[in-house]
Amino acid sequence: MxxxxxxxxGSHAVAHAIKGADPEVIxxxxxxxxTHIVEKLSQFVADGELDSEYVKVESEFSAMSSCVGSSATxxxxxxxxxxxxxxxxxxxxxxxxxxxxxIVMGVANRALGAPINIWNDxxxxxxxxxxxxxQLYAETNQEALDMSIQAYEIAENQDVMLPTMVCMDGYILxxxxxPVSIPEREEIQDFLSPxxxxxxxxxxxPETFGTVGxxxxxxxFRYQQFDAMDNATDVIKQVFDEYSDKFGREQRGLIxxxxxxxxxxxxxxxxSIMGVVKETVxxxxxxxxxxxxxxxxAFRPSPAQELIEAIKGSDVIAVLDKNVSIGKKGALFTELxxxxxxxxxxxxxxxFIVGLGGRDVPxxxxxxxxxxxxxxxxxxxxxxxxxxxxxxxxxxxx
Numbered sequence: 001m002x003x004x005x006x007x008x009x010g011s012h013a014v015a016h017a018i019k020g021a022d023p024e025v026i027x028x029x030x031x032x033x034x035t036h037i038v039e040k041l042s043q044f045v046a047d048g049e050l051d052s053e054y055v056k057v058e059s060e061f062s063a064m065s066s067c068v069g070s071s072a073t074x075x076x077x078x079x080x081x082x083x084x085x086x087x088x089x090x091x092x093x094x095x096x097x098x099x100x101x102x103i104v105m106g107v108a109n110r111a112l113g114a115p116i117n118i119w120n121d122x123x124x125x126x127x128x129x130x131x132x133x134x135q136l137y138a139e140t141n142q143e144a145l146d147m148s149i150q151a152y153e154i155a156e157n158q159d160v161m162l163p164t165m166v167c168m169d170g171y172i173l174x175x176x177x178x179p180v181s182i183p184e185r186e187e188i189q190d191f192l193s194p195x196x197x198x199x200x201x202x203x204x205x206p207e208t209f210g211t212v213g214x215x216x217x218x219x220x221f222r223y224q225q226f227d228a229m230d231n232a233t234d235v236i237k238q239v240f241d242e243y244s245d246k247f248g249r250e251q252r253g254l255i256x257x258x259x260x261x262x263x264x265x266x267x268x269x270x271x272s273i274m275g276v277v278k279e280t281v282x283x284x285x286x287x288x289x290x291x292x293x294x295x296x297x298a299f300r301p302s303p304a305q306e307l308i309e310a311i312k313g314s315d316v317i318a319v320l321d322k323n324v325s326i327g328k329k330g331a332l333f334t335e336l337x338x339x340x341x342x343x344x345x346x347x348x349x350x351x352f353i354v355g356l357g358g359r360d361v362p363x364x365x366x367x368x369x370x371x372x373x374x375x376x377x378x379x380x381x382x383x384x385x386x387x388x389x390x391x392x393x394x395x396x397x398x
Contacts, residue, residue: 003247004183009036009141012037014106015041017144017146018148021192022052022188023077024076026038026041026054027070028055029060029081034082037174041078060081061089072099072209074202078104080105081105081107083109084113096163097162098221102197104151104152105165109122109124109271110124117357120170122167122271133162133164134229140272146243153239159231162229240253240297254297257293264291265314266294267281267294269319269332276361277295279363283363292314304339312345316348316350317336317348318351319332319349320361323356330353334351351387353386353387
């Protein structure tokens, strides 16, 4: 095993991963902060370093439509997008999953308008969580690179056959330079199984894709997707383990526990925010606080069972969501609370909305969250289940 060590921005790290995966078709439309991924891939194609059909389209809707067509013919396919671009794809996202096409897409997470905002939160990918796509979230550029390779092995598994998005925080990761370890192309190809779909568009063996789903059959199609997403849980674990063994990583499981072995309070989130969360845990541990953290790597399929097992014995869980369902709560909190209801694990649970529209979440803010969780433990109850952290006064009370 040999890795090429380089310092590069996160977008270029993902492009190197996709280059190694050797997709036959790339359909792309630029949108900030995703643009550098597809720019770099177009350069690889232009320089002859990547033998891929690079399709320049007129919109994100067209990009995903092109991916659906190419993947249906049996071609390994890639695209990337952000924010409003992902929403413009929305109709076709459901088609891609319903047709069981293992497209891989990079999502550079960015807030949604209005008001228009080009900075990071998770509103875009969380907003399409019901489209039937696997969703993986990277904490670092290395994870974004590795997940972009792993995504093909997961998506193309015959027990899964679902499209997969690899989510990385816009600017925070896409435009930040970090050292990354890039596997050699031959090693990536050795890791990835050949993409040989059982069904594809082939003039020599005609099949029909995307016919009408009449009421007598439609439920069974949805059940098959549901079952495939369930299958993905074990497939993801297996692929993460095999990849870690081959390339010397420690990226195993749908979640990652950090100092949770004796934690009374556990902070839970996903994406790049976990860096400052872990640093805060270390700082509070030095003060004698029994606090830990859990990073969610996969939001779809749901990591609920792994999370419930990990928080057994804790008194309070604090979920940090960089999204909010208007009129409800954050998505990660809502789904975890739902699973807790039907389990025998019953910690106090509190939801904190953070980092919307790219607002910074410094260590002081995470300490504030930990203090509120500690207060809930002392009182034995949660007075207010959802709080927006660092909320400014919107109106003048005078």
